[in-house]
Amino acid sequence: MIKILKDTPGHLLIEIEISEANLDNSDLFKTQVTELLDRHKKNIVIDFNRVEYIDSSFLGSLVAILKHAMAQKLDVILTAMRPDVYELLLLIRLDKVFKIYGDYQEAASAI
Template sequence: MIQVKELGDYVVASLKLKEANLTEAERFKKELMEVIDQGHKKIIVDFEQVMYVDSSFLGALVSSLKYAMTLGSDIAVVHLNKDIFNLFQLIRMDKVFHIYKTLP
């Protein structure tokens, strides 16, 4: 589901799915927590291929961030399409996550 690559100080976790929904949420959370457990401090979740995201998937993302913060890590997001970006703003997740238009 996620493809991980190192990019300087960051690790990019690219989502390889079109719909980020309840069906994928638990697996995503598990895979992202494995990346966090490897000791990476700066993780960027790349939404470039994602066209739709639901609340359960966003919950898994927030849960992963809470876990990361307990280990001194941080999670940011990149390549949100317009609808997903608007959703992040609507539910104020833009105040919780750093949002990048492109990879740093």
């Protein structure tokens, strides 16, 4: 489901390894990322490059993860979204609460 690509002093970079981010995997995703937050106590950068489409269940999990992070004074940053996925986040205004960057380099230099 997720793979840790980089572990730096300030943040973890993880990649979502599925193409369809939906009801079938949203709960597992939430569990795995919140465990990472609890264990590492670091900001998390999520790479979406493999995700072709996303549904409301998965978006709900993303928001739940952000709430969990913010309660620990941590942040969740999103990168490398495909246009359709990004458009959907814009539609429901999640760009107002998530930091979203085009790629990891851009995210790493901003956080």
